[in-house]
Amino acid sequence: MRPNSLAARLTAGATLWTAVALVVAGVILTSLYRQTVERAFDERLAVYLKTLVGTLAQQEPGRLGDPGNLGEQRFELVYSGWYWQVERVGGPVVLASESLFTDTLDMTRAQNIERNEGVVSATLAGPSGQSLRVLERMIIFDAQNRFEVIVAGDAGELAEEIASFRTSVVLTLAAFGAGLILSTAIQVRWGLRPLDRVRRGLADLRSGKEHHIEGPFPAEIEPLAKELNALLDSNREVIERARTHVGNLAHALKTPLSVITNEARATSGPLAQKVAEQAEIMRMQINHHLDRARIAARAQVIGALTEVEPVIARLGRAMNRIYAERGVTVTIEIDKGVKFRGEQQDLEEMAGNLVDNACKWAMTTVSVKAALLGAEGDPERALVLWVDDDGPGLTSEQATEVMRRGKRLDESKPGSGLGLSIVAELAQLYRGGFRLDRAPLGGLRAELKLPAA
Known part of the structure; x- marks a missing residue:
């Protein structure tokens, strides 16, 4: 697709909207998942905290016993990232999970502290550098027996789980977006296909293959x-x-x-x-x-089309007969499939004037060649006709002078002096070109450029 095409614009617009929508959707999904996972994680810590507090509440304040692993094996693995601790307010640590080994949790270094119904939540760096999510609650037996109960979990697991989900969301949405963009591009191309039929119809019309644009089209076209x-x-x-x-x-x-x-x-x-x-x-x-x-x-007629080779061949045969007595021979070399986008009689008049003029001045030889310039389908494609002779030729000043209507440089030659000026006017009407130059044969070269099919 070309950058300035309708298909490219529609596909680019759909791609931009798809990318924005999927990015926003990915951010929203990841945010919702993060909130859900964090809430579930905190609820899990709250269960451990309640279990620990309930176990301690059934014991004597002065003889608190080890409540065990609270149903989580990682509380027994050293530096596993899952810890609990019971600390006397203003005093030492009374009990701690086996996972803390000889370390303790220092709540004075906690960050992001929040309080909700007597429970403090925060983040804290663990003994081995883990990022911990912490819940803390105070239990009071009497004025002399007040304890801070702390439960902590490895927030790194939470981050890994969220990162894994984010990766899955990105890959899923990327695949979905690629499929959506591809389907949009196919839909756009399919939807704009009738315009391509119109383009081909106009090309056939311009080249003369058709006189109308035929074929079923959608209601809009x-x-x-x-x-x-x-x-x-x-x-x-x-x-x-x-x-x-x-x-x-x-x-x-x-x-x-x-x-x-x-x-x-x-x-x-x-x-x-x-x-x-x-x-x-x-x-x-x-x-x-x-x-x-x-x-x-x-x-100005659209669709007029003329085969060049038959026209030039007939002209060459006629000139060979007319100038046979002078020994002038017309040779023809026309590329295959050369067509003129115009009326046959106009091509006959232009080529006839050029070949007749060349035969009048030639010594022995007149060469007529025609070729196409430009690729097929190019609106600027042109037919170039070269008519060369081995006569005396013209200087640049004489070439300019002879283009004037009715001007003849040699009154001994038959004619009205209108031929070359008529060719120039016809070429201009067809938006072509005409010029005179020195021919490879030594005489005059007439180069005529016309629209080609």
């Missing part, structure tokens, strides 16, 4: 396809009407001009000669502007 097809039909109707009007105008003007010309030629004298001369100029101007209007209309 169907109106677009119908309106586009209607626009194409309307465009063709406008072009046909323009052609008809041009033809009618040409007929309406040429008939009176022919009458004027014939009458002037039938009469002698300077006036008749001048009228005939100006009538011929008017005929040329009318033909030029009518042809320009006709070609401009055709150049």
Whole structure:
């Protein structure tokens, strides 16, 4: 997917939203789990504390006995992280679990102290450096017998359990997010597939393979396809009407001009000669502007397509016959599959003018080559036509001068001087290019660039 495509934008938006949502969900789940696990841990410590207090409450204050492991074997393992301790208020430690060995729990170093209904909860560093969660409660037998009862558990186990859960949540949500993003990308591509069909339809339309955009489309795109097809039909109707009007105008003007010309030629004298001369100029101007209007209309037709090789081959055969007496030979080299995106008669007119001009000036050889520039499907793909001759050629100043309409450098050669200027105008109407240069054969090279299919 290209970065500026709709699919990329939709997928990026879904990816961003998925990532944010899953991160928030992961934080919330981990926080809830932490609260649940800590609450369960504290409740477990509270059970041990209540068991220890209940056992001590049944004994004589001056003769407190060992209450045992309180149902937890780790109270008997040295430095296991699970400890209990009974300390006389303001005095020494009276009883302690075997896990403390010779150490004691010093509540004066406790942190994060909280008090709730006579029970103090805090965190404390244990004998071997463990992080402990501690619950402490005072029991009072009488004024002389008051004791601090402490139960501690290894908070490292709690942290490991939370870390393990966090890892599981991260991996699970990451897998879920990857699957969700993948499914979103597939859904986006599937949902936008009709637009790809429209794109292919437009490409076929531009290349001349189709005259309408065909195929079933979703309800959201169907109106677009119908309106586009209607626009194409309307465009063709406008072009046909323009052609008809041009033809009618040409007929309406040429008939009176022919009458004027014939009458002037039938009469002698300077006036008749001048009228005939100006009538011929008017005929040329009318033909030029009518042809320009006709070609401009055709150049805007979508879907016009012309095979280049048959057109150039016919032209080459005709020129070989016409200039056989002068010994001029036209050679043709056309790449396979070269197509012109335009009307056949326009290609015939442009190529015909170029080849005819080359044959007039060539000594023995005229070479015609055509090739495609650009990859298939590229809207800028171009057809390039080279017409070379082995004649005298032109200087850069002469090349500029000969492009002017009606300008002839040598009056001994037949013609009106309109050929090259017509080629330049047609190329411009098709948004192509035309230039003159020195040919490899030594004469003039005419390079014509036109839109290709």
